Amino acid sequence: MIDKLKQIEIKFHQIEEKLTDPEIIGDHKRYADLNREYKELKEIVDISREYINMLDSKEVAQQMIDDSDPELKEMGEMEMESITEKLEELEGEIKVLLLPKDPDDHKDVIMEIRSGAGGDEASIFAGDLYRMYSKYFETKGWKHEILFVNEGTAGGYNKIEFEVSGESIYGFLKFESGAHRVQRVPKTESQGRVHTSAATVVVMPKLEMEDVDIKKSDLKVDTFRSSGAGGQHVNKTESGVRFTHLPTGVVSESTDGRSQIKNREIALQRLYQKIYESQKQSYESEQAAKRKSLVGSGDRSDKIRTYNYPQNRVTDHRINLTLYSLDKIIEGDLDEVIENLRIYENTEKMKELE
Numbered sequence: 001m002i003d004k005l006k007q008i009e010i011k012f013h014q015i016e017e018k019l020t021d022p023e024i025i026g027d028h029k030r031y032a033d034l035n036r037e038y039k040e041l042k043e044i045v046d047i048s049r050e051y052i053n054m055l056d057s058k059e060v061a062q063q064m065i066d067d068s069d070p071e072l073k074e075m076g077e078m079e080m081e082s083i084t085e086k087l088e089e090l091e092g093e094i095k096v097l098l099l100p101k102d103p104d105d106h107k108d109v110i111m112e113i114r115s116g117a118g119g120d121e122a123s124i125f126a127g128d129l130y131r132m133y134s135k136y137f138e139t140k141g142w143k144h145e146i147l148f149v150n151e152g153t154a155g156g157y158n159k160i161e162f163e164v165s166g167e168s169i170y171g172f173l174k175f176e177s178g179a180h181r182v183q184r185v186p187k188t189e190s191q192g193r194v195h196t197s198a199a200t201v202v203v204m205p206k207l208e209m210e211d212v213d214i215k216k217s218d219l220k221v222d223t224f225r226s227s228g229a230g231g232q233h234v235n236k237t238e239s240g241v242r243f244t245h246l247p248t249g250v251v252s253e254s255t256d257g258r259s260q261i262k263n264r265e266i267a268l269q270r271l272y273q274k275i276y277e278s279q280k281q282s283y284e285s286e287q288a289a290k291r292k293s294l295v296g297s298g299d300r301s302d303k304i305r306t307y308n309y310p311q312n313r314v315t316d317h318r319i320n321l322t323l324y325s326l327d328k329i330i331e332g333d334l335d336e337v338i339e340n341l342r343i344y345e346n347t348e349k350m351k352e353l354e
Helices: 002-018 027-064 072-096 118-142 169-176 260-287 337-354
Strands: 109-115 143-151 157-165 176-182 194-204 219-224 239-243 250-254 303-308 313-316 321-323
Touching: 002 027, 027 072, 027 239, 072 194, 109 118, 109 169, 118 143, 118 157, 118 176, 118 194, 157 169, 169 194, 169 337, 219 260, 239 260, 313 337, 321 337
Parallel strands: 176 303
Antiparallel strands: 109 157, 109 194, 143 157, 176 194, 219 239, 239 250, 303 313, 313 321
């Protein structure tokens, strides 16, 4: 492990030097990528330096233990106990930091929440989930922008789509994809009976052109007049945008935004996602035999979590986690849930490496 840590430190200094190069500073994309890698390596380097210092302290403590002076020997034994405990802690942290990372973890995300089974109550629950996530974003200092809204007739949303931006967003939110189930007495229920309703959440990494093998020359762009919700402007302007990827025939369009510029952005992002998913699926099929993770599968049919209001209980079914703090979680206190999912994912990765 020491050799690996030394190699990382060499790479860290190489990147540190590159970040002062005027040519790289002028290339925003390259500078941002290098700066992100620099921050990730710095975290490992800081801990590895502390670890190496502890190893030196361990040698000194051993020399004290080997000394003929009883008092010095006792001091050395006490010091060794403390150092050994700290070394074990640092080794655990380093192992986690050295685990292979999801290449999408650092990306911003596009999130979609849809009402599922349960009628009006499902739409209300979708609204509660959006509010929960919004409050969680605030605690993290992340920004979000609504891309599309279709409100429910009794409140909440039939569908809401939004973009979340900040640092390492996907690495935290990828675990939220799947079916969320709620058990409570609906506002629309006059008999006071507990009902079960559901909403689905999809979390997708926001992709850039560089992430997907798409050439601009392979794209055909069409504009058309929108139809449906959105106000009178839909019949007056060609705000709808459709992209066709000529080599594959993949088509993506959007009429969700109120302007052609916004629809162009949404449609292009959807096209990236479709082609990216196709490319990723072929890669993951090769890796399927190696690992089938329960976390972050993104399958809408997966019942990942239940919110039980009568018992103030939240259960994440993937990792058998039950917390009796629904009142706090629904107000955006998601840290404990997400941290447990991250720990589970890292534990599974460690098992694979053993």
